[in-house]
Amino acid sequence: MKKTEKNGAEIFIECLLKEGVDTVFGFPGGAVLPIYDALYDAPLKHILVRHEQGAVHMADGYARANGRPGVVIVTSGPGATNTVTGIATAYMDSIPMVVFTGQVPTALIGNDAFQEADIVGITRPCTKHNYLVKDIKDLQRIIKEAFFIATTGRPGPVLVDMPKDVLTAKVEFDYPEKVELDSYQPTYKGHPGQIQKAVSLILASKRPVVYAGGGVVLSNASDDLRAVVEKLGIPTTTTLMGLGAFPGTHPLFMGMLGMHGTFSANMAVTNTDCLIAIGARFDDRVTGKIDEFAPYADIIHIDIDPTSISKNVKVDVPIVGDVKVVLKDMLKALPAQKAISAFKKETEEWLAQVDAWAKTHKLSYKQEEGGKIKPQMVIEKLYHATKGDAIITTEVGQNQMWAAQFFKYDKPRTFITSGGLGTMGFGFPAAIGAQLAFPGKTVVDIAGDGSIQMNIQELATAVQYKLPVKVFILNNMVLGMVRQWQEFFYNKRYSHTCMSVQPDFVKLAEAYGAVGLCARTPAEVEPVIKEALKVKDKPVLVDFKVDPFEDVYPMVPAGQPLNKMLLV
Amino acid sequence: MRHTISVLVANEFGVLSRIAGLFSGRGFNIESLCVAETLDPKISRMTIVTTGDDSVLEQISKHLNKLISVIKVHDFTEEEHIERELALIKITANSENRAEILSIVDIFRAKVVDVSPRTYTVEITGDGEKIRAIVELMRPFGIKEIVRTGRIAMARSAKQK
Numbered sequence: 001m002k003k004t005e006k007n008g009a010e011i012f013i014e015c016l017l018k019e020g021v022d023t024v025f026g027f028p029g030g031a032v033l034p035i036y037d038a039l040y041d042a043p044l045k046h047i048l049v050r051h052e053q054g055a056v057h058m059a060d061g062y063a064r065a066n067g068r069p070g071v072v073i074v075t076s077g078p079g080a081t082n083t084v085t086g087i088a089t090a091y092m093d094s095i096p097m098v099v100f101t102g103q104v105p106t107a108l109i110g111n112d113a114f115q116e117a118d119i120v121g122i123t124r125p126c127t128k129h130n131y132l133v134k135d136i137k138d139l140q141r142i143i144k145e146a147f148f149i150a151t152t153g154r155p156g157p158v159l160v161d162m163p164k165d166v167l168t169a170k171v172e173f174d175y176p177e178k179v180e181l182d183s184y185q186p187t188y189k190g191h192p193g194q195i196q197k198a199v200s201l202i203l204a205s206k207r208p209v210v211y212a213g214g215g216v217v218l219s220n221a222s223d224d225l226r227a228v229v230e231k232l233g234i235p236t237t238t239t240l241m242g243l244g245a246f247p248g249t250h251p252l253f254m255g256m257l258g259m260h261g262t263f264s265a266n267m268a269v270t271n272t273d274c275l276i277a278i279g280a281r282f283d284d285r286v287t288g289k290i291d292e293f294a295p296y297a298d299i300i301h302i303d304i305d306p307t308s309i310s311k312n313v314k315v316d317v318p319i320v321g322d323v324k325v326v327l328k329d330m331l332k333a334l335p336a337q338k339a340i341s342a343f344k345k346e347t348e349e350w351l352a353q354v355d356a357w358a359k360t361h362k363l364s365y366k367q368e369e370g371g372k373i374k375p376q377m378v379i380e381k382l383y384h385a386t387k388g389d390a391i392i393t394t395e396v397g398q399n400q401m402w403a404a405q406f407f408k409y410d411k412p413r414t415f416i417t418s419g420g421l422g423t424m425g426f427g428f429p430a431a432i433g434a435q436l437a438f439p440g441k442t443v444v445d446i447a448g449d450g451s452i453q454m455n456i457q458e459l460a461t462a463v464q465y466k467l468p469v470k471v472f473i474l475n476n477m478v479l480g481m482v483r484q485w486q487e488f489f490y491n492k493r494y495s496h497t498c499m500s501v502q503p504d505f506v507k508l509a510e511a512y513g514a515v516g517l518c519a520r521t522p523a524e525v526e527p528v529i530k531e532a533l534k535v536k537d538k539p540v541l542v543d544f545k546v547d548p549f550e551d552v553y554p555m556v557p558a559g560q561p562l563n564k565m566l567l568v
Numbered sequence: 569m570r571h572t573i574s575v576l577v578a579n580e581f582g583v584l585s586r587i588a589g590l591f592s593g594r595g596f597n598i599e600s601l602c603v604a605e606t607l608d609p610k611i612s613r614m615t616i617v618t619t620g621d622d623s624v625l626e627q628i629s630k631h632l633n634k635l636i637s638v639i640k641v642h643d644f645t646e647e648e649h650i651e652r653e654l655a656l657i658k659i660t661a662n663s664e665n666r667a668e669i670l671s672i673v674d675i676f677r678a679k680v681v682d683v684s685p686r687t688y689t690v691e692i693t694g695d696g697e698k699i700r701a702i703v704e705l706m707r708p709f710g711i712k713e714i715v716r717t718g719r720i721a722m723a724r725s726a727k728q729k
Contacts, residue, residue, distance in 0.1 A: 124586060125593045129636040132582070149636060183578060183639040307630040310623065 008136050008167035009034035012100070013042045015143040018175045021071050023047065023062065023436055025055035029075020030115060031102025034167040047436065047465060050457040052079050054429040056086020057455065060095050061433030064416045065391060067220065069096040069150050070433065076102040077115030080161070081122065085423060087157045088126040092420025093241060094218055096155035098146045099127075105165040106134055120161050128156030136169035141176055148179040153186030154305040155218055186304060190321030190329060198276070198300045198317045199333045203343050205274030205298070207350040208234045211257065211286075214241030214419065215279015215303060217412045221324035222246065225278065228331050233344050235354045237265035239280050240404055241419040248408030249388075254354060255363070258286040259556045260401045263361030266554070266562040268354050269294050277301045279323040282312040283420070284558075292561035302326045363405050364568055365550070372547035373522050375399070375474040378529075379406035382444060382472065385529045390442040391416065391434045395427040395451030397481035399474045401552045403446040425454025431469045432462050442533060444470040449502055450479045459512040462539035469539045470532050473505060476548040484551045488566070509541035518543040570599070570619050572651060572721045575632055576640040579605060579612040583637045587614060590635065596620065596628050600653075600718030611639065615720045648724040654693045654717045656681070657703065660710035661688040669709060676702045687712060695719075 006014065012035055016024070023045045028036045039046055049055040052074045059070025070090075074083055080101040090097045104113040120132045129149050131142045139162070146158040202208055216225050216238075222245050229236050229252055236246050237257040246253055255262035257269055269275065275297040280286070287293040290312060301308075301315040302323055309318045319326055334340065365376040379402050382390075392407055393416040394400040400417055409415045416434055418426040431445040445452075452473050462469050474480075483497040509516030515535050519528040525544065532540045554565040577583045584603060591598050599617040606613050618628060625643065632641045644651075661669055666688070673680055673690055676698065682689035692702050696719065703714065 120582065121585065124582070124589050181636070184636050305634070307627065307634055311627060314623075 004172075005170040006173050007034065007170050008139055008162065009038040011139055011171065011173050012143070012162070012167070013038045013044065014173050015140060015175060016044060016071065017042075019143075019147045020068070024071045024073055025049055025058045025062075025433070026073035027052050027055060027075070027079060029079045029102060031076035031104060031164045032073060032079075032167070034164065035073060035100075035102070047432075047461065049429070049461050051455065052082035053086050053425070054432075054455050054458040054461065056083045056097070056099065057089065057423075057426050057429035058433035058436070058458075059097050059099075060086060060090045060426075061393060061416055061430030062437045063090075063095050063097055063433075064430070065413055065434035066437040067413065069098055069147060072097070072099040074099070074101055075115065076104055076119075077117045079115075080119035081117050084122060084126065087123055087159065089418050089421045089423045089426060090157040091126045091128065093214060093418065094155050095157065096150045097157040098150050099157060099159045101159060101161045102167075103132070103161045103163040106163045107165070109163065119159065123159050126157075127159050130159040130161070132161045133163065133166050136166050136171045139166060139171070140174065144176050145179050145181060148181070149184065153184070187306075187320050188304070188322040188325050190302065190319040190326035192329070194317060194319045195326065195329050195333050198319060199330060199335075201298055201300060201317060202232065202234075202274055202276065203335070203339065206346050207272045208232070208274040208276065208347065209268050209272040209297075210234050210236040210276045210278065211239070211269065211280055212236060212242045212245050212278045213239040213280025214245075215323050216242055216245035219279060219304070219323040220412070221279070221327055222412045224324055224327035224331065226250075228327055228334075231331065231334060232340065233347065233351065234276070235268055235351065237261070237269065239283070239286055239419070240417060242280065243404055243415040244409035244412040245279075247410040249410055254358065256404055257562070258283075259288065259558070260405065260552050260554065261556075261562070262358070262363060262405075263554055263565060263567065264354055264357035266556065266565060267357045270561070270563040272297045275299045277303075277315075278327070279303060281308045284312070287312065287562070288556045288564075289559055289561040361554075361567060367522055369522065371522070373519060373525055373544055375476070375544070375546040375550055376402050376406045377522065378472060378474060378525055378544050378546070379403055379446065381526050381529050383407045385526070385533060386442055386444075390414065390444055391431075391438065393417065393427040393431040393434060393443070393445045395445070395447045396422045396424045397448050397451065397479065398476075398484065398550075398552050399446050399448040399451065399480075401481075402474070424451040428452060428455050428469070428471055429458050431471070432458060432467055435467045435469050436465070442470070444472055447471050447473045448480060449473055449475040449477060450499060453502070456508070459509065459514055459539060459541070463513040466537050467539060468536050471539065471541045472532075473541065473543050474546050475502075475505070475543050476546050476550070477502065478548055480548075480550075481552070487551070488555070488557070505541055505543040509539075514539040514541055516541050516543070518545070520545045569621065569645070570617060571625055572644045572649070572719060573616045573618060573629070573632070574642045574644065574721060575614040575616060575638060576606070577612050577614060578637045578639065579610050580637065583612070584614075586635055586637055587616075587632070590631055591618075594627070594631065596624065602718040602720050615718065617719050644721050644723065649721050650724060651695050651719050651721045652693055653696055653699055653719050654691065655699050655703070656715045657690045657692065657706055657711060658713040659688050659690060659706050660686060660712060662686065665709050669706070672702065672705050678702065
């Protein structure tokens with residue numbers, strides 16, 4: 001029996017439904033009018049954003065919060081180019097996402113048509129893969145492949161560019177069951193011999209450290225990581241992207257490592273004789289001076305992406321595979337309790353040393369009564385007020401580092417930040433996406449006064465969909481992290497970092513129909529946080545007037561080894 | 569060290585740009601690049617000549633493999649293989665030097681493929697060394713133009729014992 005034909009736009013909707021998509025983020029325009037017409041009565045929730053960059057960060061936040069791919073629809077030309085920063089952000093952090101862009105009709109491609117941009121060319125280096133659909137017959141296969149590629153292996157954004165005439169052409173709807181891609185077969189299972197080698201190396205070590213990254217979160221392997229770490233009793237640190245992959249309140253957790261990592265984590269990594277890197281990629285913000293990173297260690301590296309292995313640091317035991325699968329196999333490969341007891345005895349001294357480092361150099365700040373609000377205090381009060389049960393997103397800079405240091409993340413997918421690209425303006429739309437993924441949860445964007453102004457227009461989106469997202473602006477009137485570098489390394493020449501003109505954030509929130517609050521003194525912080533958390537039907541913007549000269553410590557100056565930290 | 573890498577790719581538009589973009593974006597070198605369809609019209613073969621130390625080559629090979637459009641990557645460096653390039657050389661030729669040019673062409677088993685009153689155009693195939701050698705010998709006569717392909721390569725079949 002011949003099925004009825006549908007046009008490209010209708011097929012597009014059917015494909016999304018087959019993929020289990022329930023929410024899409026988008027902004028209409030000429031080239032995607034056929035899709036918007038089909039969306040009019042489709043059982044899909046469409047979030048109308050105020051800027052396409054916002055749509056991509058929302059889809060990103062949505063994906064990071066619940067693990068399902070984020071979906072974006074934008075028009076051709078400027079609609080498409082506005083997505084680029086968001087796509088690059090998702091690419092750097094390996095976030096599954098499919099971005100659909102409209103394109104001018106195929107006959108006009110290359111003609112400098114109105115609202116034409118070569119978005120496939122532009123996004124080639126910042127997508128995992130991308131497509132231009134030239135023929136309606138390819139549309140369903142390409143959408144199937146796009147979701148498959150975005151969500152498997154090392155996840156990442158995929159872009160599908162759809163000319164307007166493809167969206168109006170007709171074909172039968174027959175969604176492929178399977179993807180046939182000979183050239184794309186990610187390795188999930190680690191090599192058993194390599195796993196055995198890793199286990200032997202760990203058991204022979206006396207000063208082991210686990211260094212876990214965002215890959216543990218992406219692979220949903222937190223429980224498996226915890227099982228291995230607890231069984232062996234290995235001190236554990238995570239990257240910024242790995243926060244939440246291992247419980248932040250766990251006695252074996254040393255905190256984050258790297259440029260603004262804890263003293264104990266950085267000292268442990270510098271002195272370890274066996275570094276077990278799991279789903280992490282030895283980023284320069286983590287390693288500091290690369291030649292002096294973990295100088296005494298044999299390095300084991302588990303990662304699904306072969307290009308991550310031995311890219312920056314030579315690895316002794318590489319294991320290519322999905323972190324979850326490898327950790328499960330590793331747990332099985334561990335020897336009997338007797339051998340483990342012997343290992344634990346050998347590492348007792350090391351654990352005591354790590355403990356001593358943690359005790360002598362805690363993360364700290366000094367809040368003076370009657371003084372200015374310390375930004376770290378705001379984060380700590382938020383942690384206590386929520387009892388840690390919240391999804392925290394961040395912007396980029398000092399706010400991001402304090403949010404990483406002073407909130408304890410016990411669960412994965414509760415800390416959402418632009419780690420790789422470091423995109424200011426990410427946190428707020430990402431919080432909107434996370435809130436849509438978990439309507440009942442407390443979602444707070446820790447922001448700076450600089451970053452928040454980069455995507456502040458999305459307040460209207462949050463108000464429109466009655467999303468109770470909280471934005472905590474740590475308002476120091478400066479671009480704080482850049483100012484900090486100018487203070488330390490540029491002779492206090494504060495070139496263009498002072499934002500002396502800024503809106504009245506309270507009035508701004510109210511102008512958008514959101515709630516605006518402000519705290520000026522340390523005593524006001526707790527009550528204002530409580531008041532903000534009570535709001536359930538609209539966004540809240542809180543302006544915390546914080547100490548403009550507070551710096552982020554510890555700090556490893558760029559290019560220095562990890563044990564050369566500037567301490568408070 | 570110089571490496572010759574063969575890359576089988578899906579024969580679709582934009583694939584050359586993906587490969588070239590990978591090399592430029594990650595700071596890898598391309599000395600030459602040849603592309604043509606294989607027996608299977610859905611697949612093209614690219615032969616890339618690149619340089620780098622072992623760790624760079626490892627990354628090049630891994631990154632090529634990571635591209636969705638890449639089916640297979642093969643580095644010829646460690647094995648017996650045949651390499652060929654082709655060059656067309658247009659040489660100033662007059663009554664005094666024609667004979668000498670032809671004798672060089674003969675020695676190199678090259679071919680004269682076009683003749684005009686004042687020029688010879690010579691076609692030569694061989695490895696890079698051979699082409700460099702003939703270019704040097706022809707240079708004194710006056711080379712008006714030279715066009716070279718990149719390198720192509722194929723593994724030698726196993727020798728019978």
